[in-house]
Amino acid sequence: MKYVSTRGQAAPVDFVEACLTGLAPDGGLYVPDTWPQITPAAPSESYVQVATRILKAFAGDSLSEADIAGLCERAYASFSHHSVAPLMQSGPNAYVMELHHGPTLAFKDVAMQFIGQLYDLVLSRRGERMSVVCATSGDTGGAAAAAFAGASHVDLYILHPHERVSPVQRLFMTTTGASNVHNLAIDGDFDDCQAIVKSLFADTAFSAQVQLSGVNSINWARIAAQSVYYATTQAAIGPDRPIRFIVPSGNMGDAFAGYVAARCRLLAGFELVCAVNENKTLATLLADGEMKREQAVPTPSPAMDISVPSNFERLFFEVAGRDGDKVRRTYDQYRQSGMATLPEEVRGPLSCTGLSALMVDNRETLNEMQVFLDETGALICPHTAVGTSAVRSLPATEATTIVLATAHAAKFPETVKEATGEDAPLPTRSQSLIERGEVFKRVSNDLSAVKDYIRSNMVAEA
Numbered sequence: 001m002k003y004v005s006t007r008g009q010a011a012p013v014d015f016v017e018a019c020l021t022g023l024a025p026d027g028g029l030y031v032p033d034t035w036p037q038i039t040p041a042a043p044s045e046s047y048v049q050v051a052t053r054i055l056k057a058f059a060g061d062s063l064s065e066a067d068i069a070g071l072c073e074r075a076y077a078s079f080s081h082h083s084v085a086p087l088m089q090s091g092p093n094a095y096v097m098e099l100h101h102g103p104t105l106a107f108k109d110v111a112m113q114f115i116g117q118l119y120d121l122v123l124s125r126r127g128e129r130m131s132v133v134c135a136t137s138g139d140t141g142g143a144a145a146a147a148f149a150g151a152s153h154v155d156l157y158i159l160h161p162h163e164r165v166s167p168v169q170r171l172f173m174t175t176t177g178a179s180n181v182h183n184l185a186i187d188g189d190f191d192d193c194q195a196i197v198k199s200l201f202a203d204t205a206f207s208a209q210v211q212l213s214g215v216n217s218i219n220w221a222r223i224a225a226q227s228v229y230y231a232t233t234q235a236a237i238g239p240d241r242p243i244r245f246i247v248p249s250g251n252m253g254d255a256f257a258g259y260v261a262a263r264c265r266l267l268a269g270f271e272l273v274c275a276v277n278e279n280k281t282l283a284t285l286l287a288d289g290e291m292k293r294e295q296a297v298p299t300p301s302p303a304m305d306i307s308v309p310s311n312f313e314r315l316f317f318e319v320a321g322r323d324g325d326k327v328r329r330t331y332d333q334y335r336q337s338g339m340a341t342l343p344e345e346v347r348g349p350l351s352c353t354g355l356s357a358l359m360v361d362n363r364e365t366l367n368e369m370q371v372f373l374d375e376t377g378a379l380i381c382p383h384t385a386v387g388t389s390a391v392r393s394l395p396a397t398e399a400t401t402i403v404l405a406t407a408h409a410a411k412f413p414e415t416v417k418e419a420t421g422e423d424a425p426l427p428t429r430s431q432s433l434i435e436r437g438e439v440f441k442r443v444s445n446d447l448s449a450v451k452d453y454i455r456s457n458m459v460a461e462a
């Protein structure tokens with residue numbers, strides 16, 4: 001199994017290389033050269049068994065089945081629920097898929113725990129060490145910290161905007177106590193953090209010197225690992241039952257993983273609605289084929305405050321008949337002018353993918369948190385509420401409705417309180433966070449300050 005770039009100008013690589021590299025050298029995203037056809041999950045299989053089969057199909061010959069089984073066992077042992085992604089019934093023929101049983105209470109743990117194990121195995125075999133950098137507005141940083149804490153061959157550098165992430169989100173990043181996890185609080189906003197990370201990668205000399213790697217939402221391992229819970233959900237609902245998935249979306253990584261599951265024949269059919277907040281670029285893209293650069297606006301669901309959904313590029317590549325030139329030209333135009341229109345000939349295929357998007361505004365989101373509580377007695381996080389709210393405006397269906405619950409309510413206690421008046425305490429297993437000391441370093445919004453920090457840390461270790 002080889003991985004090709006969506007911009008058509010990078011050499012094909014294997015699974016391990018695609019995952020360690022992140023972005024392809026031509027600026028594109030890696031996708032498998034063909035979609036493997038995988039036997040659907042059986043209700044009798046454990047999550048780890050299904051994950052092992054699916055990830056082995058994606059890994060091809062780059063890792064053995066025993067390797068993958070070990071990675072999955074260790075990754076999912078960190079979850080508090082042995083089903084990893086259990087379903088909670090929320091109404092007749094309607095369920096919520098709980099993706100928040102991992103160590104940092106958000107769905108990003110599902111992929112990040114696997115990535116942490118993968119990097120450590122591969123790098124220890126190669127006798128190499130890498131510097132993983134990530135910019136975070138909240139959940140990604142915590143998930144990466146939990147995944148890489150104590151890893152023997154990785155230094156993790158998390159850049160978060162100083163005083164602009166929620167207190168609970170910050171706790172998950174800054175209290176690991178691991179000497180290989182470095183938290184940099186940047187005097188700026190999330191876009192500044194992201195710009196610094198981009199510049200670090202663009203500096204090829206620096207990037208080679210510190211063996212830079214990224215685990216943001218375009219990393220193929222994240223998509224691959226996230227496709228697993230779509231397969232286990234199909235098995236739980238019934239192998240032939242049609243399902244309508246509702247996915248709270250930002251960068252569209254989670255939603256694209258559902259599309260991948262369908263392409264690999266892991267699902268009985270395919271209907272997936274991306275539920276987006278007031279940052280509705282994805283809805284405009286899917287409906288009108290227009291891509292426009294806009295400043296992201298803050299909403300009650302901050303993990304979805306994304307101006308351009310990066311994983312859309314993978315879907316574009318598919319509906320463009322895997323024509324990398326077409327994708328590259330469109331993104332070049334976008335980069336130059338801040339605007340692009342999808343080529344006419346991809347619009348038809350795009351409307352036949354089974355994917356659509358629906359926008360839910362801030363008021364509806366907060367209102368939904370109270371309505372869902374009244375109906376089920378359960379508190380949901382504001383991202384999940386964008387999903388359950390979207391369901392209410394969709395046409396009725398025979399299909400089973402599954403909303404992906406992307407985070408635990410306790411990660412957003414201020415919003416829960418505002419919307420419902422209820423407290424959302426951390427589960428017992430996370431409470432020790434509060435007692436542990438936070439460690440982070442305040443750094444000015446300056447590329448060279450971040451470079452100096454990473455370099456001096458490498459020297460200190462050598």
Ligand SMILES: *Cc1c(COP(=O)(O)O)cnc(C)c1O
Nearest residue numbers: 139250251252253254303406407
């Ligand atoms: C990251 C995140 C999302 C958005 O997921 P994408 O894969 O970027 O679409 C939704 N909800 C929560 C809680 C998240 O952390």
